[in-house]
Amino acid sequence: MNNTSTAGLEALQSLREQLAKVIVGQTTLLDRLLLALLGGGHVLLEGPPGLAKTTAVHALACGVHASFQRIQFTPDLMPGDLTGSEIYEAATGGFRFLPGPLFHEILLADEINRAPPKVQSALLEAMAEQQITVGGETRRLPELFIVLATQNPLEQSGTYPLPEAQLDRFLFHVLLDYPGVEEEVEIVRRARASRDGHLESQVQAVLEPAQILSLRDGLQDIHIEPAVERYAVELVAATRDPGRWQPDWADMVVAGASPRGSIWLLKAASARALLAGRDYVIPEDVIALAPDVLRHRLVLDFAAASAGIDAETIIQGLLDKVPAP
Numbered sequence: 048m049n050n051t052s053t054a055g056l057e058a059l060q061s062l063r064e065q066l067a068k069v070i071v072g073q074t075t076l077l078d079r080l081l082l083a084l085l086g087g088g089h090v091l092l093e094g095p096p097g098l099a100k101t102t103a104v105h106a107l108a109c110g111v112h113a114s115f116q117r118i119q120f121t122p123d124l125m126p127g128d129l130t131g132s133e134i135y136e137a138a139t140g141g142f143r144f145l146p147g148p149l150f151h152e153i154l155l156a157d158e159i160n161r162a163p164p165k166v167q168s169a170l171l172e173a174m175a176e177q178q179i180t181v182g183g184e185t186r187r188l189p190e191l192f193i194v195l196a197t198q199n200p201l202e203q204s205g206t207y208p209l210p211e212a213q214l215d216r217f218l219f220h221v222l223l224d225y226p227g228v229e230e231e232v233e234i235v236r237r238a239r240a241s242r243d244g245h246l247e248s249q250v251q252a253v254l255e256p257a258q259i260l261s262l263r264d265g266l267q268d269i270h271i272e273p274a275v276e277r278y279a280v281e282l283v284a285a286t287r288d289p290g291r292w293q294p295d296w297a298d299m300v301v302a303g304a305s306p307r308g309s310i311w312l313l314k315a316a317s318a319r320a321l322l323a324g325r326d327y328v329i330p331e332d333v334i335a336l337a338p339d340v341l342r343h344r345l346v347l348d349f350a351a352a353s354a355g356i357d358a359e360t361i362i363q364g365l366l367d368k369v370p371a372p
């Protein structure tokens with residue numbers, strides 16, 4: 048490992064410390080945010096209201112010297128509110144492009160499932176292609192571009208579930224759970240202690256975009272043994288044919304994860320290795336990340352729901368059954 052990447056890794060670790068200054072516990076959440084930043088993938092955070100989803104993403108943005116924008120998704124949002132639009136300039140008699148919030152490096156798409164499909168698909172192009180097309184012209188987004196989206200589960204009226212194609216664009220789908228009592232005591236204490244509640248005054252920016260990009264380049268040099276590579280692919284393939292591993296799951300999965308899932312699983316595993324200071328992936332990297340990388344890529348039949356089986360059950364089951372190297 049050269050000096051630049053050692054410094055980058057140290058900066059990434061101190062970003063973790065900055066986040067821990069404002070977020071109590073939620074270690075999986077913080078870990079996935081760092082891995083996504085490193086791997087260049089998008090994250091979907093899901094959990095009940097009040098679990099620090101928005102706060103965590105905002106804190107992350109404060110910890111990186113990058114341009115940040117929060118978009119509150121609402122039913123009346125229009126695609127142009129994200130992409131920007133051509134505006135007429137009376138002085139010149141011509142049109143000028145006014146870039147929208149998508150042109151920032153770190154984007155918080157808050158309560159993403161409250162916007163209608165048209166808006167979600169504008170985001171889809173941006174996430175998949177790192178570019179957007181407005182008025183027939185295609186424009187590149189910043190190199191660092193990463194979407195951190197939040198949604199509430201089992202939503203009430205006025206929400207539009209994300210289409211499968213859109214879900215597949217997320218590297219991680221992270222599910223949040225309530226803190227324990229000890230943690231919650233700490234949360235209320237910190238809330239009382241922070242006077243103005245402004246994250247900007249509590250979180251220092253410790254990481255440069257250039258450092259992130261150079262660490263990202265380094266992911267290609269992380270070694271993956273053929274047996275580990277094969278294991279990741281077999282896990283992903285097993286989500287498409289779970290009946291082979293557990294006969295009563297045969298008809299429950301309508302669609303499993305695609306090769307995009309395999310690519311991302313190994314990329315995330317490489318990022319986990321790098322963050323742990325290793326230059327090679329171990330099976331544990333794949334095992335630890337498989338649920339968050341795969342759960343949103345499985346589409347289950349309603350027979351599964353009535354049998355009380357969800358994506359989680361199937362992925363955990365496959366992790367138990369598919370032999371690790």
Ligand SMILES: Nc1ncnc2c1ncn2[C@@H]1O[C@H](COP(=O)(O)OP(=O)(O)OP(=O)(O)O)[C@@H](O)[C@H]1O
Pocket residue numbers: 069070071072073094095096097098099100101102103197199226234238
């Ligand atoms: N683990 C935690 N550490 C620190 N603060 C927390 C934690 N959990 C909740 N809070 C506090 O609870 C409040 C709500 O957090 P936030 O608005 O980020 O929640 P959210 O998950 O985005 O909720 P919603 O789904 O309603 O948007 C904030 O004041 C936040 O600081």
Ligand SMILES: [Mg+2]
Pocket residue numbers: 100101102157197
């Ligand atoms: Mg929120």
